[in-house]
Amino acid sequence: MCATCGCSGKARLRLVPSGHDHDHAPGHAHHHGGEHDHGDDRTVVLQQKVLARNDELAGRNREWLRERGVVAVNLMSSPGAGKTTLLERTARELAGRLALAVIEGDQETALDADRISSAGCQVVQVNTGVGCHLDAVMVADALHALDPRPGSVVVIENVGNLVCPALFDLGEAARIVLASVTEGADKPAKYPHMFSRADVVLVSKTDLLPYVDFDVRRHAADVRQLSPGARMLQLSAVTGDGMQAWYDWLQLSQPG
């Protein structure tokens, strides 16, 4: 059994060394630029990016947002890092100062949307079912349902997961990764795909720093190595420490 995912490993997968995509008999010359015969089977060269469709739809979302004068940001973290708590406090404290709207992504329930709505913020919940991430189609539907007004900032709270959401462009202007001190400082090293594309890294739950073993310097150094340009902020959405810098960043990201 395969150690990665538990599949039966019925050996229909063949890993081929980089540089040549398939074996063929000696002397069987062929080019690699188009369709050509290959014994009984015919090979059709596609050379298509697998995520091309998602990327194209994300581009459409970006265009839709730009035309509306709306900016979207993609907020990602592991489950329980405090994304919703951060947004609740943000919505309460920036009420009247920033037009904020939220798209909530979870596998099931509208619990988070209820919390955001109670904080007085416009929100749409997306349930992904078995899906482990939001994709550009889901966000397009959610944006139409949300109907954000010009000048607003839409925070897309992705499904709690440090792996899959890293791959899917949603049409956002910035990617924010929230890392709580209770998770440990090794997360950037363990989940480099997520952190390497982050524009902002928020270290959350800093009020718990005296009680947990979280090496702030190591965390910052690892983030710096993966994403040298990322803005790093520390905050606690419970005590309010460090929240002002986050608000300043959000307000600067507001459309013209």
Add this chain to the structure above:
Amino acid sequence: MHELAIIEGVLDMVTERLPDATISCVRLEVGELSGVVPDSLLFCFELATEGTSLQGASLEITQTPGHDLKIASVKVA
């Protein structure tokens, strides 16, 4: 497991491009930095092709440097 979404995308692209063909093999190029696990792709490929026109087709994966994730080619019987 985003590999399932990726395989579904692959199947959509292949069947859209070659709607009437009998596909015997799909060849992917998976970048080492693409964030995609080849073993999981196989697992999902078997699940996702069941009961479709691609049932029984094989999946070949070439690991490449970089981030790209591509459908290189397909074999048509």
